[in-house]
Amino acid sequence: MLIRKNTKAFKTILEIVTACQSRSDREKLIRLYITRAGHTLEDRISIEGIQDDAQVFYEMNYQTVLTYLNSSNHQLHHSDDIPGIYFFRSTSNKVWDEAPFEFDEAVKKEFTSLPELPVLRKKGKAEKFVLPVAKIKTEPKGKKEKTPPPKIVKAVEEDTKQPNYKLKHTLQFTDLDKVLFRQPKLSKKDVLDYYNKIADYILPYLKDRILFGRFQSDRGGASIEMNTGELFDDKSSPRPGWIQTSTVSKGKAQKEMFLCNDRDHLLFYAEMGCLEFDSGLSRMKSIDAPDYLVIAIDSNDPELEKVKDVALAAKEILTGLQLPSFVKTDGMSALHIYIPLDAKSKFDKSKNVVEYICKLIRLKIPTVTAMEGTDDDYGKVYLNFSLNEKGRALIAPYSLLPGQSAIVATPLSWEEINDKLRPEDFNPETIIQRLKKGGDPFEDLFKKKVNADALLGRLEENYSFLF
Numbered sequence: 048m049l050i051r052k053n054t055k056a057f058k059t060i061l062e063i064v065t066a067c068q069s070r071s072d073r074e075k076l077i078r079l080y081i082t083r084a085g086h087t088l089e090d091r092i093s094i095e096g097i098q099d100d101a102q103v104f105y106e107m108n109y110q111t112v113l114t115y116l117n118s119s120n121h122q123l124h125h126s127d128d129i130p131g132i133y134f135f136r137s138t139s140n141k142v143w144d145e146a147p148f149e150f151d152e153a154v155k156k157e158f159t160s161l162p163e164l165p166v167l168r169k170k171g172k173a174e175k176f177v178l179p180v181a182k183i184k185t186e187p188k189g190k191k192e193k194t195p196p197p198k199i200v201k202a203v204e205e206d207t208k209q210p211n212y213k214l215k216h217t218l219q220f221t222d223l224d225k226v227l228f229r230q231p232k233l234s235k236k237d238v239l240d241y242y243n244k245i246a247d248y249i250l251p252y253l254k255d256r257i258l259f260g261r262f263q264s265d266r267g268g269a270s271i272e273m274n275t276g277e278l279f280d281d282k283s284s285p286r287p288g289w290i291q292t293s294t295v296s297k298g299k300a301q302k303e304m305f306l307c308n309d310r311d312h313l314l315f316y317a318e319m320g321c322l323e324f325d326s327g328l329s330r331m332k333s334i335d336a337p338d339y340l341v342i343a344i345d346s347n348d349p350e351l352e353k354v355k356d357v358a359l360a361a362k363e364i365l366t367g368l369q370l371p372s373f374v375k376t377d378g379m380s381a382l383h384i385y386i387p388l389d390a391k392s393k394f395d396k397s398k399n400v401v402e403y404i405c406k407l408i409r410l411k412i413p414t415v416t417a418m419e420g421t422d423d424d425y426g427k428v429y430l431n432f433s434l435n436e437k438g439r440a441l442i443a444p445y446s447l448l449p450g451q452s453a454i455v456a457t458p459l460s461w462e463e464i465n466d467k468l469r470p471e472d473f474n475p476e477t478i479i480q481r482l483k484k485g486g487d488p489f490e491d492l493f494k495k496k497v498n499a500d501a502l503l504g505r506l507e508e509n510y511s512f513l514f
Contacts, residue, residue: 050123050133055163057123060133061116063150063158063165068113069263071226071234076154078170079108080132080147088126088134088144106229110451111146121145131168210236212243214311216289220318227263227322228453231474238447241475242317245445246310248487252326252443253307257295257334259325259440260316261449270325270440273305278319290315293331306331322449325440328397329390334437338390339492340397340499341441342404343431345381345419353415355464357428358382361408362461368404370502371495373488376470378448378456383441387492392499394437400499401432403506406514444489445478457481458489 050057067073080091081104094104115121115135124144126132134147149168158164209220223236233241242249259270275292291306307313307324316324328337344357358374361384365372373385388397408430409416419429434441442448442456457473473481 048125048127050125052123056165059158059161059163060123060165062161063154064113064116066158068109069226071224073109074105076151076157077109077112078149078151078168079105079112080149081108082134082144082147085140085143087142088129088132088147091132091144091147108146108148112148115146125166131166133165210239210243212239212310212314214314215309216287216311218311218315218318228451230452231476233453233475237475238322238453239314239317241447241479242313243310244479245475246313248482249324249443249445250307250309250313253313253324255306255308255330255332256326257293257331257438257440258305258307258316259327260321261323261325262320263322263449270323270442272302273307273316273321275303275305278305287315295331295334322447324443324446326443327438327440328435329394329437333390335393336390337388337392337394337397337435337499338496339385339387340401340435342384342386342401342408343377343381343434344384344428345377345431346428347426348380351380351382351468351470353428354380354382355466355468357408357412357416357430358384358464359461360412361404362464364404364407364411368502368505370497371491372461373458373492374461374464375444375458375489376456376468376473377442378446378454378470378473382464385489385492387494387496389496389498394435396503397499398432398435400503400506401435403503403510405430405432407510410513447475458487460488 050060064077067076070076074095079094080088081094081097082088082091094101094108097104112135116123121135121137124134124136126134131149132147133149134144136143136145150165151170152167155164155167210223212218220236220239223234223239225235227233227235227238258273260273261270275286278286289311291308291312292303293306295302295304305312305316307316307326313324328339328341329335330338342361344354344361346354348354362372362374365384365386370386373387375383375385377383405418409418415428416430417423417427419431419433433439444456444458446456448454448456452471453474454471455473455475455478457470457478459468
């Protein structure tokens with residue numbers, strides 16, 4: 048039976064699958080199956096029964112189910128012969144029963160408020176299935192080695208104890224076993240542990256600045272301002288009295304913005320669901336004057352090959368201009384180059400400086416670069432200077448990003464901009480090891496500061512004839 052997308056039944060199934068994505072017990076609530084290409088439900092294989100690789104296949108097929116539910120090319124069906132089994136058929140193939148799945152009876156208790164709950168099934172015994180392997184040459188006859196016994200993994204009891212982060216204020220941490228990242232698999236407790244360990248490194252980029260954030264459910268779009276209206280409903284969940292705020296003018300309106308000046312605040316926001324921490328380029332005491340500017344170099348290529356080449360070309364130009372420069376990944380497809388400022392110039396001047404530098408980079412390597420927003424940017428590396436505006440936010444060094452993979456926006460040395468650079472190599476575990484071994488590449492960021500007005504004057508005097 049076809050379940051159309053505009054029905055309550057479909058919307059309920061989509062909501063349940065989406066909600067279970069970050070739960071540690073999702074394998075119990077939603078059971079998945081595999082069907083070979085062209086096969087039907089009768090030939091399904093329980094992922095739970097696949098020996099050794101069950102977890103890998105579950106993750107892949109869960110994402111497939113979620114993708115198909117949001118796809119216009121796949122239609123959801125409920126089996127007429129096996130009540131409780133759901134599957135997909137593509138618009139181009141009406142025979143193959145793809146990505147079958149079923150809901151456990153426990154779903155009814157968890158999602159009782161939703162309309163038209165799906166048909167539920169009792170848990171059955173999963174038949175064991177061993178994936179076929181390639182044939183290998185037989186060894187000469189001789190002494191047979193004993194096959195080692197399979198490892199028995201004991202279930203670990205859930206740790207309900209509160210973590211001890213030695214904070215000044217009492218915080219109640221919740222859902223500590225909730226899975227927030229899949230690659231590597233990290234729970235909310237792991238994320239809190241990371242921000243506790245990295246606090247001294249990330250806080251210099253958050254202190255006394257307008258705070259922005261992205262939450263665990265947000266994998267796209269811009270970060271949101273961390274103001275009282277966004278984070279709290281004061282009537283039902285009043286914020287703790289010790290949380291620091293600052294009032295900022297937004298046109299004629301006044302907004303009360305949250306600050307993140309210490310470890311207590313950092314972990315409080317992480318407990319509230321904030322995974323990514325972004326901040327403005329200026330401090331509250333000099334809100335109209337940034338203390339660093341940023342050149343963003345981005346492309347649609349996740350491998351960063353062209354981006355790295357453009358970043359090295361930018362480094363040559365900055366060295367020629369005798370400017371200090373520092374580089375970091377944004378955790379995705381871009382590199383950010385920082386130049387420290389003395390916080391004595393307005394945003395419009397620093398933005399003009401970055402635009403000039405981007406134009407110089409464009410002149411140096413015109414075949415692979417384009418100013419962002421221009422018509423000739425297809426397949427090229429974008430040079431973005433628009434981040435240097437008042438009210439814009441930038442992901443802070445050492446912040447995590449929401450998504451399937453636990454990737455950290457990571458400061459680098461210029462020597463690391465090479466063929467081996469892969470943003471996905473930087474995760475909470477490797478970052479801590481990296482800092483212990485080599486220190487912080489951004490340690491000297493604010494030691495040598497530049498005046499944006501003087502720099503803009505120098506650029507206009509020496510290079511304006513080129514444009």
